[in-house]
Amino acid sequence: MNRPQVIDVLVVGAGPSGSAVAIDLVRRGLDVRIVDRSPHAFDGSRAKGIQPRSLEILEDLGALDDVLAGGSIYPKLGLHAGPLAVPWKMFPRGEPTPDVPYPNTWLIPQFRTDRALHARLSELGLKVEFGRELTELTQDEDMVAARVASADGTEEIVARYVVGADGGSSAVRKQLGVGFVGTTHDSDRMLIVDASVTGLARDRWHMWPGLGGRLIGACPLPHSDMFQWMIRLAPDEKPPSEKDDILRRIYDHTRDRRIQLHDIHWTSVFRPNIRLAESYGRGRVLLAGDAAHVHTPAGAQGLNTGMQDGYNLGWKLGQVLAGADPALLDTYEAERQPIAAGVLGLSTAKWGGIAKLDPSSMKRGKDEQQLALTYYGGPLAPADGVRTETLRMGDRAPDAELRGADGAGIRLFDLFRGPHFTALAYGPRAARDLERIAWPTAGARLKRLAVGPTAADGPGFSDPAKTLRRAYGLTGDALLLIRPDGYIGHIATSNFLATTQSAARAMTP
Numbered sequence: 001m002n003r004p005q006v007i008d009v010l011v012v013g014a015g016p017s018g019s020a021v022a023i024d025l026v027r028r029g030l031d032v033r034i035v036d037r038s039p040h041a042f043d044g045s046r047a048k049g050i051q052p053r054s055l056e057i058l059e060d061l062g063a064l065d066d067v068l069a070g071g072s073i074y075p076k077l078g079l080h081a082g083p084l085a086v087p088w089k090m091f092p093r094g095e096p097t098p099d100v101p102y103p104n105t106w107l108i109p110q111f112r113t114d115r116a117l118h119a120r121l122s123e124l125g126l127k128v129e130f131g132r133e134l135t136e137l138t139q140d141e142d143m144v145a146a147r148v149a150s151a152d153g154t155e156e157i158v159a160r161y162v163v164g165a166d167g168g169s170s171a172v173r174k175q176l177g178v179g180f181v182g183t184t185h186d187s188d189r190m191l192i193v194d195a196s197v198t199g200l201a202r203d204r205w206h207m208w209p210g211l212g213g214r215l216i217g218a219c220p221l222p223h224s225d226m227f228q229w230m231i232r233l234a235p236d237e238k239p240p241s242e243k244d245d246i247l248r249r250i251y252d253h254t255r256d257r258r259i260q261l262h263d264i265h266w267t268s269v270f271r272p273n274i275r276l277a278e279s280y281g282r283g284r285v286l287l288a289g290d291a292a293h294v295h296t297p298a299g300a301q302g303l304n305t306g307m308q309d310g311y312n313l314g315w316k317l318g319q320v321l322a323g324a325d326p327a328l329l330d331t332y333e334a335e336r337q338p339i340a341a342g343v344l345g346l347s348t349a350k351w352g353g354i355a356k357l358d359p360s361s362m363k364r365g366k367d368e369q370q371l372a373l374t375y376y377g378g379p380l381a382p383a384d385g386v387r388t389e390t391l392r393m394g395d396r397a398p399d400a401e402l403r404g405a406d407g408a409g410i411r412l413f414d415l416f417r418g419p420h421f422t423a424l425a426y427g428p429r430a431a432r433d434l435e436r437i438a439w440p441t442a443g444a445r446l447k448r449l450a451v452g453p454t455a456a457d458g459p460g461f462s463d464p465a466k467t468l469r470r471a472y473g474l475t476g477d478a479l480l481l482i483r484p485d486g487y488i489g490h491i492a493t494s495n496f497l498a499t500t501q502s503a504a505r506a507m508t509p
Contacts, residue, residue, distance in 0.1 A: 007031040010159040014128040017289025017306035018165030019117035024314025026124045037133035044266035045109035045228040047303035053370040054304045055102035066116035071108030072222040078204030098467035099398035137175035170291035182275030187235040194265040199258035280333035293340035315484035322443035323509030335375045390473030400468035402461040427477030433496035442509040
């Protein structure tokens, strides 16, 4: 029997996490396949909140336009108490600023997010292979062999690496024998229903609280006549499945008989799983998204954390496949597992507060937006590194508004966009060393940006409104190395060349 052709990466699972890492890998020119056991793309609204940091990632990956077109800003919460509905500002409403272009959480049903990512994959020449289920996984020092079953039989796929992004019941994680530590609360269940609805205002996310946390919520899904209904069930309650039974359950709780359900598009019973994988992979197999961590739905964290797993992992896989030290992949778990642990704590606290009718549990703010997440103190961002007045190594690199040599305005994020590293030199001394940085020809390339306070400082870009200077806390010449995932890999305020090249060695072939 002829051995199959070896590909670079097999991605198992085509949800947001798997799709994000697949997009990042394909745009690096790698040979990738992505398989999913479902017969078709996901149809439900499930995870419906995209946080500001994830919107920035989607822009870089090339899927943002479809996501923005398919969603909207979250409406205010309407808390119903008898005949009264009290408006409640659940999300702070922000205006774009030079450093934060997308300040608001975006409401979009998950099926549209999935399809936006799949459309981007198609643009890059990769199709999701649905109806293909992983049945066996073996690996050696060089390769991973995956047996995948479909209606056409069983196929062996051989890859240099495998990414398991196949959900909380991950077959990849089980094949690895990685523990999934935490709890599942079988008595605490939520019936989720996507239904076409009349008789209910669409300018509110409606919430009908009840004793013991037995709430019902209804969130309008943009550009449709649908609401996502969230019906918290009693411990011994059988979930209603037929439309009339679901409507009766809604009437019994809300006492509002103006509400009418028409088509039921999707239903699911959710049990709060609060679990974290003991490790994010073994050997040449790595885990991402719900395969590595599962959360309560409170705070819209799970999908976003998973997508950012993929964004962190993609460039590291690309670099290792190009010849970088495989130890770079160890930094994936070191950076992402603590983030997931923190998110688990946040979403669990919010979920518990909802049960106690704690109004603060319904508030959403900076913690949920994920703009302040940092890898500071991790293996690629030591705590003893140089910092500016506002930023440390490992922090998110903010956006800024610059001007080119021709006087035209350009966003810093536009210059960051793509699979490359960026070296950002501020001031003439840093700019001189910028051109002297030796960069390997293999792997992600380096884009060099020289920025001066004004156009008179020479060619390159200027910062006449000081948006870069303020956001980056710059008080003098500085050279910053920005990783492909938009986090700061190095800061130098002196000895620019030697320290930058030393930091780059851990991330390049």
